[in-house]
Amino acid sequence: MKNLVLLGSTGSIGQQTLDIVRAFPARFRVLCLAAGYNLDLLAQQVREFKPQYVCCLGKMDGLLINGTSYIQMEEMACLAEADLVMVATTGNAGLLPTLKAMKQGKAVALANKEVMVMAGHLVRQAANHHGGRLLPVDSEHNAIWQCLQGEKEVQRVIITASGGPFRKMPLEELSRVTPQQALKHPTWKMGKKVTIDSATLMNKAFEVMETRWLFDLSWEKIEVVVHPQSIVHSMVEFVDGSVKAQMAPPDMHLPIQYALFYPERVSNPNIPRLDTSVPLDMTFEPLDTARYPCFSLALEAARKGGTYPAVLCGADEVAVESFIKGRIRLTDVYRVVHHTIEAHTSGRGETVEEVVAAERWARQHATEYAQTLS
Ligand code: MG
Numbered sequence: 001m002k003n004l005v006l007l008g009s010t011g012s013i014g015q016q017t018l019d020i021v022r023a024f025p026a027r028f029r030v031l032c033l034a035a036g037y038n039l040d041l042l043a044q045q046v047r048e049f050k051p052q053y054v055c056c057l058g059k060m061d062g063l064l065i066n067g068t069s070y071i072q073m074e075e076m077a078c079l080a081e082a083d084l085v086m087v088a089t090t091g092n093a094g095l096l097p098t099l100k101a102m103k104q105g106k107a108v109a110l111a112n113k114e115v116m117v118m119a120g121h122l123v124r125q126a127a128n129h130h131g132g133r134l135l136p137v138d139s140e141h142n143a144i145w146q147c148l149q150g151e152k153e154v155q156r157v158i159i160t161a162s163g164g165p166f167r168k169m170p171l172e173e174l175s176r177v178t179p180q181q182a183l184k185h186p187t188w189k190m191g192k193k194v195t196i197d198s199a200t201l202m203n204k205a206f207e208v209m210e211t212r213w214l215f216d217l218s219w220e221k222i223e224v225v226v227h228p229q230s231i232v233h234s235m236v237e238f239v240d241g242s243v244k245a246q247m248a249p250p251d252m253h254l255p256i257q258y259a260l261f262y263p264e265r266v267s268n269p270n271i272p273r274l275d276t277s278v279p280l281d282m283t284f285e286p287l288d289t290a291r292y293p294c295f296s297l298a299l300e301a302a303r304k305g306g307t308y309p310a311v312l313c314g315a316d317e318v319a320v321e322s323f324i325k326g327r328i329r330l331t332d333v334y335r336v337v338h339h340t341i342e343a344h345t346s347g348r349g350e351t352v353e354e355v356v357a358a359e360r361w362a363r364q365h366a367t368e369y370a371q372t373l374s
Contacts, residue, residue: 002260003031005076007097008088009045010038012191013111013137013252017086018045020257023268028260032076034089039063053079077101077108084260086137087112090193091317092359095119099352102132109259110214111137113194114317117206117302118310119355120213135259136214139188140207142255143233143246144215153239157217159207160227160234161287162187164199167228171291175331179324187230187250196320200333201287205298209309212302219303224295226285231274249274293334297341306346307358314362315340318370327374335373340366 004021008014014035021028030049035042037058046054046063053071054063060070077085077097085101086109087094094112099119101108103126110116116123127134136145140159148154165186166174182199183192190198197203208222230250237243248254249272257268274280289296298316301308319336322328328336340362347354 001026002028002083003079003081004028004260005032005034005079005082005085006030006088007032007034007073007076007086007094008036008090008112009033010035010041011088011090012189013088013256014086015041016252017088017256017260018049019253019270020260020268021049023270024266031079031082032071034073034076036089036093073097074100077106078104082106084109084135086260087115088137090114090191092118092313092356095352095356098123099126102126102134103130105131107133107135109135109137109256111256113138113203113206113210114313116210116213118313118359119349119352120209120309121305121349122352122355124213124216134214135262136210137252137255137259138207138210139250139252139255140234141210141214142258144211144236146246146258147234147236147244148215151236151238151244154217154221155237155239155241156221156223157211157215158235158237158243159204159211159222159224160230160232160284161201161204161224162198162228162230163226164201166199167226167291174291175329177330179326182323182330186228188252190252192324193317193320196323196330196333197316199330200294201292202294202298202316202333202337204287204292205295205302208299209302219299224287226287227283229282231280231282232284247274248272294337297334297338301341304346305349307349307354308341308344308346310349310355310358311341311344311346311362312337314359315366318363318366322370322374328370329373332370332373336366336370339369 030051032053033051034055039058077100088111094115098115232245235245301312315337319333
């Protein structure tokens with residue numbers, strides 16, 4: 001029986017995590033639930049899972065039932081009785097709880113990719129010094145992790161990308177796409193932020209950065225290939241040229257379950273299986289970087305390091321939100337992020353305070369610049 005701390009319980013990954021808990025009631029006890037403003041769903045979850053602690057950004061009325069008490073996410077991440085901390089928040093919310101949990105030597109299942117983008121070097125440092133364990137939940141990283149079991153001699157990692165909904169759209173039409181069109185991902189059902197990031201491929205650059213820090217690999221060893229069917233979730237090539245791939249129908253329950261049960265594999269009839277009774281076409285093609293300027297922009301910021309990755313994160317969050325609200329065009333996401341990175345004077349990014357301050361500065365700058373475009 002594992003005591004689970006679930007941060008971001010009402011989001012897409014949070015809800016799917018609770019699906020797994022529901023399927024294996026004898027294996028998990030929900031110790032903490034933390035959410036943002038979706039209080040109706042949180043209240044429902046509190047009634048069903050009876051956590052000891054709860055946290056949200058809205059009013060607590062009605063949540064503190066059956067002796068449940070309120071504590072902050074950072075406290076949740078450090079509870080002595082917590083066996084596993086699932087960080088399924090979005091944006092900057094998961095950064096401090098993740099760092100706290102790593103410093104306590106906890107196992108952290110990480111789905112909040114911005115944490116590794118903003119401060120992957122600090123999380124890696126905390127893991128190395130305090131023995132905390134990172135369990136990757138993002139489908140690509142979960143795939144890489146599975147391929148690496150029992151292996152050492154890695155030549156390169158090949159991350160797959162679906163290419164998003166606009167892979168074949170004529171370039172001149174990209175500036176006219178609506179939020180509704182961009183929110184329709186061809187293969188994955190996900191939260192809004194990551195779906196828009198998938199349309200611009202900002203998400204894939206974030207995943208390269210996650211890979212860099214989760215697996216301590218140099219930038220040169222990480223590649224991206226477009227695979228529109230999203231059946232191969234990523235691949236690892238070893239020094240002898242052998243390539244291992246992890247495959248499954250696109251469904252986040254599987255990587256979540258793998259992380260929750262690691263190192264054990266369990267059978268769950270609710271998770272879809274690969275259907276070999278029908279023809280299965282899989283294609284792989286090189287990434288067209290001209291179509292996705294955010295991809296190269298983000299990786300350039302990543303390689304520069306310092307506080308640039310935090311600025312990238314903050315600016316992208318503002319730009320995506322502005323696009324979803326119909327204030328700027330999809331192609332303006334690049335302009336907002338580019339403008340903010342250009343305006344930034346990077347610090348060394350050696351402390352979490354510096355990283356957080358840079359991200360906050362970027363949000364402010366990006367907000368002001370986005371207003372000039374709308
Ligand atoms: Mg992913």
